[in-house]
Amino acid sequence: MRNKITILLLSLSLILALLPLTANRSFTEKPGKLLSDVLDEDVTFSVDQVARFIVTEDSTIRIIDLRKPEEFRKLCLPGSVNLPYAEFIGTDPDMYLNNRNIKTIFYSNSDLDANYALVYARGLGYELTYAMEGGMTEWMNTVMESKFSGERISARENAVFEIRTRAGKLFTELNSLPESEKVRFMESKKFSARKLDGGCE
């Protein structure tokens, strides 16, 4: 009798202890630390920094396009892979962010989705995740409409201008492909759990 009661009480105790763990996955970071991390300036990259990564084909960087597939097919950054935001939060992020040695940069059309994804990923413990400031809108304004007017240009300005020009050229070349070729090309590069490399190259 005594053993039965002991087992019963211990079982109840175990059930109680496991109750809060029934959620599929919750943020692992502490709220205070997460808030401080995501409000830091270092969690974002400017479009110029991303343009440099693209031009130099930096292999330590992975660019994730969070927009819908139809938007991605129409327009995307060279080297990016498509992972719609709804899909990102609906599946196990480890399928996409399992390589913890490379930096992942999220972008969307504006700032919202990329920053949701940034906090979401960091909350789940993926530290090397970042957002591109201003998204595709900022890319179009800054990189694609980059112009220089004036008589003199400093070395720094010249370097930025050159990167923008080269990145803009890559972007134009890729996104000017005929629809049929582009769809076929994008489908072969669609982000999947099995294929983590490659993309809109």
Add this chain to the structure above:
Amino acid sequence: MKLLKQYWLVLLILLLTAAAVLARTFCHSIFKYDAGRMAKPSALKTNLITEEQLSSLKGAVLLLNLGETGISGDKHGNFTMKVNPDSILVPKYLDKIVSQKGPVILSCSENSVSARIWMVLTQLGIRNLFILTADQDPEILKKEFRPDTLSMPEL
């Protein structure tokens, strides 16, 4: 009484566990909810509200002004709280947000900051939380791209 004496250790463990579970269940300073489920309104964009929609809201609204700019609380007759984004988890502010019965609106000149705060607060279990935006969907690209049909990528 005899039973209590016999099982005091087991009962103590049970009580301590129950206390820990209750503390975790009702504590708003830890993440305990399913992250994907809590983030869903952001994918559906049901967490966005325009100024026009805000003025038609009924019931008490708590407006969290996360920066120097933002709409005035007086204009809508609702409570406005100015708070620095990095202080949002300070108990005096967090308690006010948690105890709010009506909608909580995040207002900031930068959507990126509102989005980050929204995700953190939502994952803490705060519902009825909205981001005040200028457009119904700020994630629509308004820029046109002109293809260059003469250029071909070097594949």
